[in-house]
Amino acid sequence: MEQVLKVEKRDGWHKLVLNRPEKLNSFNEALHAALYAALGEATDAADCRAILLTGEGRGFCAGQDLGDRKPGEAPDLGNTLERFYNPLVRRIRALPKPVVCAVNGVAAGAGANLALACDIVLAAKSARFIQSFSKIALVPDSGGTFMLPRLIGEARAKALMFSAEPLPATTAAEWGMIWQAVDDDRLTLEAENLTARLAAQSTEGLARIKQALEASHGNTLDAQLDLERDLQRSAGRSADYAEGVRAFMEKRPPRFGQKSE
Structure with missing residues (x-):
């Protein structure tokens, strides 16, 4: 076949x-x-x-x-x-x-x-x-x-x-x-x-960027600002964000892939 x-x-x-x-x-x-x-x-x-x-x-x-x-x-x-x-x-x-x-x-x-x-x-x-x-x-x-x-x-x-x-x-x-x-x-x-x-990057982070860009085609500026707020709120509570900040402070590459809280 x-x-x-x-x-x-x-x-x-x-x-x-x-x-x-x-x-x-x-x-x-x-x-x-x-x-x-x-x-x-x-x-x-x-x-x-x-x-x-x-x-x-x-x-x-x-x-x-x-x-x-x-x-x-x-x-x-x-x-x-x-x-x-x-x-x-x-x-x-x-x-x-x-x-x-x-x-x-x-x-x-x-x-x-x-x-x-x-x-x-x-x-x-x-x-x-x-x-x-x-x-x-x-x-x-x-x-x-x-x-x-x-x-x-x-x-x-x-x-x-x-x-x-x-x-x-x-x-x-x-x-x-x-x-x-x-x-x-x-x-x-x-x-x-x-x-x-x-x-090697944050899959969750890239997915949020993709979601925001996809929505921007049909959104008004106000709607897009609201979406950015909501996505950023979710991102800030994620394990990947915590790992990214730790890695930055410790001057090492981040190890993404942990589950969100």
Whole structure:
């Protein structure tokens, strides 16, 4: 049976590798199910404090595997989104642990927007991001119409979505769409080192930051100030905060991971 997703459990974090390289890691139902389950397992695993998502081979993800479609059929693509892509994006955004994405090659369609759903995105300098939907008369999905204009502005987002032109990783980094574009031969090392560093930080603390940023999209300033107050109150009562202060006073690295009081 095809192993569509490779799960590597490292010291404090999980590496999830999309593994359909002959199809540029495009999604079929099996890959959807495997990735959704692996993210759930990572959420529940006490020894997993961060996740790295990447792809096998020369591409990150080419979006939907159109080979799954029957010629001449009129599929219910809304149902496809509701069953597969939307739950996947929601799980990544709500996951109470940092998710790093290493885009190792082309990221097209839903594959590009899946990457943007992650918390920190690094890409090989040779990688390209393509909002390819307009080429087949579709609407950008998987959160693309939400995330892309917030990251790079409506003018650039609209141009990319209308034209379906590939965006080089270096330009994506310059525009603030991703965190960094790195040399191809250093992508894996840089992404793994970053994930390991995040795994050594306070998982609870990072989860609160993620919660605050996610809420800020729809909040007024007053609502966001109230949320910051509430999250900070909770953070100040946590074991991780107490350990962080002790470590600072004792001039040593903190050892996070204790349960909150």
